[in-house]
Amino acid sequence: TNSLTTMWKLFRNLSEDQQRYEKQLIFEHPAFVKLCQQLLRDSRKVTRGDLVFCLHAVVNLGVPQNTLLVQTLVRVCQEKLNQLDNRCISVLATTLAVLEKDKNVSALQAGLQLLVEQRIPSIRDIFILQNLMRCLGKDVPVFLKKKLEMAVLKELDHLTFPNALRVFLALDAMCYCSVPILNACSKKIQENVHDVSFRHLILILEACYSLQYRNVKLFSTVADYVNSTTCLWDKKQMLLFLSAFETLGFQPGELMDIFAEKVTEDPEFLNLKNLLIVLRVYSRLNCIPRSQKDLFFETLHNSLNKYLPQISSTELLKAVYSLCILGYLPHHAVDELLQKDIRDELLLSDDIYKEQKEVMLRSVKACVELDSPSFTKPAFVLTENSSSLISLNLRKAREALIELLGDENMFQQNIQLPYKYHIDFEIRMDSDRKKVLPISATDDHSDSSVQRLAFLFVPLSAFCVGTTHPQGKLAMKMRHLNKLGYHVILVLNKKFQEMRNEDAVEFLKEKIYSENAFSFPEVTVQDSN
Numbered sequence: 001t002n003s004l005t006t007m008w009k010l011f012r013n014l015s016e017d018q019q020r021y022e023k024q025l026i027f028e029h030p031a032f033v034k035l036c037q038q039l040l041r042d043s044r045k046v047t048r049g050d051l052v053f054c055l056h057a058v059v060n061l062g063v064p065q066n067t068l069l070v071q072t073l074v075r076v077c078q079e080k081l082n083q084l085d086n087r088c089i090s091v092l093a094t095t096l097a098v099l100e101k102d103k104n105v106s107a108l109q110a111g112l113q114l115l116v117e118q119r120i121p122s123i124r125d126i127f128i129l130q131n132l133m134r135c136l137g138k139d140v141p142v143f144l145k146k147k148l149e150m151a152v153l154k155e156l157d158h159l160t161f162p163n164a165l166r167v168f169l170a171l172d173a174m175c176y177c178s179v180p181i182l183n184a185c186s187k188k189i190q191e192n193v194h195d196v197s198f199r200h201l202i203l204i205l206e207a208c209y210s211l212q213y214r215n216v217k218l219f220s221t222v223a224d225y226v227n228s229t230t231c232l233w234d235k236k237q238m239l240l241f242l243s244a245f246e247t248l249g250f251q252p253g254e255l256m257d258i259f260a261e262k263v264t265e266d267p268e269f270l271n272l273k274n275l276l277i278v279l280r281v282y283s284r285l286n287c288i289p290r291s292q293k294d295l296f297f298e299t300l301h302n303s304l305n306k307y308l309p310q311i312s313s314t315e316l317l318k319a320v321y322s323l324c325i326l327g328y329l330p331h332h333a334v335d336e337l338l339q340k341d342i343r344d345e346l347l348l349s350d351d352i353y354k355e356q357k358e359v360m361l362r363s364v365k366a367c368v369e370l371d372s373p374s375f376t377k378p379a380f381v382l383t384e385n386s387s388s389l390i391s392l393n394l395r396k397a398r399e400a401l402i403e404l405l406g407d408e409n410m411f412q413q414n415i416q417l418p419y420k421y422h423i424d425f426e427i428r429m430d431s432d433r434k435k436v437l438p439i440s441a442t443d444d445h446s447d448s449s450v451q452r453l454a455f456l457f458v459p460l461s462a463f464c465v466g467t468t469h470p471q472g473k474l475a476m477k478m479r480h481l482n483k484l485g486y487h488v489i490l491v492l493n494k495k496f497q498e499m500r501n502e503d504a505v506e507f508l509k510e511k512i513y514s515e516n517a518f519s520f521p522e523v524t525v526q527d528s529n
Contacts, residue, residue: 164188206476223252
């Protein structure tokens, strides 16, 4: 046991190349063969602790799973399973996590689950608990996950920073979102963020995404730490941070400004892969650098032009779409994208993303028309009511508008506009914004004295996490509706649904008649900061 575990401890600290070389030397060494033969003969005689640690070392040194030695040790572990103490159970769980499922391994895993279920009340060591959570993984029954959760909750008073980090990632491995535990772990991580490695910071953010755990304080702490230590990170690491934040829908504004400066200083960093990531991140989070905005766009545009001869049609669509969301038209790339052969290649493909590509292409065409410097606000916008039926989540708004305005003829619902844009409700007002006008009396759209309000009831996911800053798609829609002559009023649907009826009426009244009701929609994407 001592020989095998010592070999494993030395082996795990080597680089991958060294490990390959040393593994060959170990396996070819006659003493190692004799050691394995002795372990095979004496497998039923060794103590329970030695048995588990030998299996752990042998497996991690790379002895194949289908060998007689590994299979024998797995079977003996089955026989002695009930004799194992909590520490041995933890080590065995770690070992089984790296083995592929076969008849013996599956039987041992099933037995281990039953044993863990019985032993959980007696386990007070949070290190062992998190290890069991991590190693048993996502496939364990929900009731066992809940038992492990309760055991960890009892030990939270003794939670240290290293264990907080382990427990956080163990919950991710188990695919189980326990908010009380995650909150406690997050607090420890925030207090010790300077001691968290780059790899673990990324893993934490990825775990937040997979667990659908949104903790703005945690995200802000990580972003502020990275922002204050930018000298420690290279551009590739910073881009990985930004990509992780983007998947969470969180905008670290200062960090994105700093990264934009670094990119403009070193355009060579923007290989095609990095360029597409940068475009995706900045467009989805609707972030325009506060300084050197034009230089940043020019850098991205020049890089895109450089890759036009080799870029695929799908990548070209994504790149152009991202820049269009940000309100920037890369004319050369747009011309390339809208060529018939490339357009046909995108739309005639039978992949699962065909519908998504159609939407993206339609948005690009809308941007080409509406964001062009030559575009002028139309005197007449063709609209149509897409349906008289209204979705359940908008019925409350409809009833509130009827109570506020006195008549359903004072507003329109489910409005379909050109470019496939949709408005939940439209209200028309006089030029002084003092009086709501009947829809039938203002059907002459060319009347410049009529103010048109577009109500959009949007989900929380349309904003960057923890803010009312609209994400890219919504910002683009607001910009285009404004170009078409609408004043856009955003309403967070979840918050609205939670209001009492009288509060909902008062809320809409304030949105309609308030002096600054239209100030927010007038802000363009470029002014988002």
